[in-house]
Amino acid sequence: MTGICVIALPRFMKKAEKIGRHLGADLIPYGPEAFKSAFSTYRGIVAVMSVGIVVRSIAPLLQDKWRDPAVVAVSPDLSWAIPLSGGHHGANRIARSLGELGIQPVITTATETMGRMSVEAIAEEKGCGVLNPPSTRAVNAAILDGDLPVYPVPGPGIIIAGPKVSVLLRRGEYSVGLGCRRGLSEDVILPAIRNGLSAGGISPGDVFAYATTVRKIHERGLIQAVEALGGNLVFLDDAAIGAQPAPTPSRAGLLGLKGVAEPCALALSRMGVLVAGKKNYGGVTLAIAR
Secondary structure, eight states: OOSEEEEEOGGGHHHHHHHHHHHTOEEEEOOTTHHHHHHTTOSEEEEESOHHHHHHHHGGGOOOTTTSOEEEEEOTTSOEEEEEEOGGGTHHHHHHHHGGGTOEEOOOOHHHHTTOOOHHHHHHHHTEEESOTTHHHHHHHHHHHSOOOOOOOOSSOOOOOOTTOOOEEEOOSEEEEEEEOTTOOHHHHHHHHHHHHHHTTOOGGGEEEEEEEGGGTTOHHHHHHHHHTTOOEEEEOHHHHHTSOOOSOOGGGGGTOSOSHHHHHHHTOSSOOEEEEEEEETTEEEEEEO
16 A cells, blocks of 8 residues: 555546556545545555546545645546645655656745755655755745755764755654663664564654654764664653653653653654654663654
8 A cells, every 4th residue: 555545526436446457545435434534544645537526535634744645636637636734744746656647737836846856856856855844834835935945964973954845754653752761782772672662563664764862862872773773873861751741650751741652752753643652672661753
């Protein structure tokens, strides 16, 4: 499964099958709960029906462009593919792919209509994701005004980025929150992280970023373990951690925090869904969010 589905009225199902084969997508007959179900399951939705039906169906479901699936409406005669939401988050790409079937993509996002690449498009091209989504509003606006530099930092290095700087990390589906006892070595932390990922059925290559509290910035063992996994470790301040829920009771209250692993995982997640709650692996706590 590609993470994309095609929703169609029964009378347009044959045409939907053509699109489904092209995209490798699942087919879903239109019904009262079709969009609601698809929103929680798929990252891309193609709807073969009038734009009006799609707009009325998705309007109550839209929450955040970084978490909502990309939605493309396709006219019943297969003439037009219109990204309705998530243009920079997959909808434009899906619409352009449908152009290979002779369906004309109707792209309306400002950067693309001006012949420029958005932050999200650059991230897609580089196989990355955006660490700090709020930054893209200012950066995309600046892209419209002129050429904007991109600075690759292969590392080792330190980046101090302001709120109007978009930070791109390798693409991944999951974020992992980490906590550890003071002074643990890489030899202890690395197998603990591997065990936690394995228990969740996740490989290191599926991880967008690892996160912990800024109070762990001097924990060399933790830093080295994440480096050994080829991952990116992000240190979050108390405000970022405090803005997230911590479903499981934690001893982090001794530090003035309501938790570490779970809120850190949620803070960097795309969907805001905790898929594996906090678990202890020999002094290392780990939680996984999507």
